[in-house]
Amino acid sequence: MIRDDGWDGLMKTCLLTLLSLLVASSSSAQLPYTEKQLISYAKSIDVKTLDHSLASQRLEDWLQSGPPHARIGWSMEDTCDLKPVSDSTDYPLCTRIGFSRNGQGGFFLVQVGTTRTGIVGPPQLYGAIDVFEGVLVSTGYAERLSDLPALLDQPAVTGGVQKLYEEIVAHHPIGIPTGTEMAAIRPYLSKRLYEQLQTAQACQDDYKGQHPTPRGTSKPPGWKSGLFSGEGSHASPVAALVARKEKQNDGSYLVYAELEPLEAIIDRAHGPRAFYGGYTWQVVARVISENGQFMVDDVRIFDRFPAEGPSRLLSDSFAGCDHSHWTGQAAENK
Structure with a gap:
């Protein structure tokens, strides 16, 4: 067998040249830091x-x-x-x-x-x-x-509002929350607001005694909405997200949360949910420091986004009550 040394030499030279080009290319692409x-x-x-x-x-x-x-x-x-x-x-x-x-x-x-x-x-x-x-x-x-x-060093004040509205989204309480619904939101309510809700519940019970029904489910006029979210479809939000906060002169904070109703959902063949724009409305929770934590002391519910125009305050929702007794006077005079 005859060996062609010239051909072998040429191949070796080409391979060495190609290898040197690859090394040079790699070196030039390498960053001067890690x-x-x-x-x-x-x-x-x-x-x-x-x-x-x-x-x-x-x-x-x-x-x-x-x-x-x-x-x-x-x-x-x-x-x-x-x-x-x-x-x-x-x-x-x-x-x-x-x-x-x-x-x-x-x-x-x-x-x-x-x-x-x-x-x-x-x-x-x-x-x-x-x-x-x-x-x-x-x-x-x-x-x-x-x-x-x-x-x-600024206090974190919005976590309780976010958790409260996650529970509202999960349970959709209508009227005054009771039982498991109240147990779910109680950790985020101030002492004053919780006691007001308990007093309102006693007033509602007094109303039922004055206006008995076969099922005993009667409620005062206007008490059948979502106290924390709004009326109609706003009583059953499907999503809630805290968006901003404002510090007040008395040390409390206003925390703005955006809510979405059921009709805002786009069903993508049972895949990830998305939302139409234009349906969002806002609630503004007032939070106060209580025993080292920021608790929800009241909520103002707006009809739309942004938080302006018609609104109602949660603590003003119990017209017709004189503490734990139903009189109906405020409701009639309203």
């Missing part, structure tokens, strides 16, 4: 370089052990939340720092370099620091790192 390197660098940043009003301290230590006393998480944000439009653009390179404490949470970005050059230049805050309760309810925002602790 997520681990970025996060390690961000943790060690001196907070004084980000906010000159702060004393020198590692960023990680300041967030965990300093005034924020927060739980934190780190990740790479390779374009600082910008939407890339060109592969040739040298975008800012950021680390995203998430934080949470006592029901408040959020994140901020620290720019540490650029996507093409990696870690370079002095680090700086990139945009504002946003703080939320849950997902949607804004507590506020800060332009400086030193303002973050004060935002985290």
Whole structure:
């Protein structure tokens, strides 16, 4: 057998050339940083370089052990939340720092370099620091790192309202809740509102005694709606979501919740539910601090979104009662 050394040499040369091209291509595509390197660098940043009003301290230590006393998480944000439009653009390179404490949470970005050059230049805050309760309810925002602790010190006030309306969606109480319905919502009601509902229940019982029916199910006029949500289809909301809050001068908060009625649902062949727009209406719960927790003390129910126009206050719903006795006078004079 005759061996063609020239052909073998040519093949070897081609293979070596191809291999070198692949290695070169891989090297050129390799980023000048890793997520681990970025996060390690961000943790060690001196907070004084980000906010000159702060004393020198590692960023990680300041967030965990300093005034924020927060739980934190780190990740790479390779374009600082910008939407890339060109592969040739040298975008800012950021680390995203998430934080949470006592029901408040959020994140901020620290720019540490650029996507093409990696870690370079002095680090700086990139945009504002946003703080939320849950997902949607804004507590506020800060332009400086030193303002973050004060935002985290704000009480979380909306959780009770969200849970209350999740129970309203689940049970759809009509009139004064009783039994399991009342047991489900009692943890979120203030002492005053709970006692008012109990007094109203006694008044309703007195009304039944004055207006007996074969089934004993009579209720005073106007007491057959959803006290916490509204009349008609609004008595049976299928979804509820707390959207915002407003602090009042007396220390209470107004918490706005958006509700959806049954007719807003689109049935996608028994798949995920979606909602038509334009059906939402709002309720505004007043919450007060009671034994270290924020409890619902009253609710104003509006007919539509946003919270303006005709409305009624839950605590004004028991016209005709004189404490636990039914007189009917207020209902007749209304």
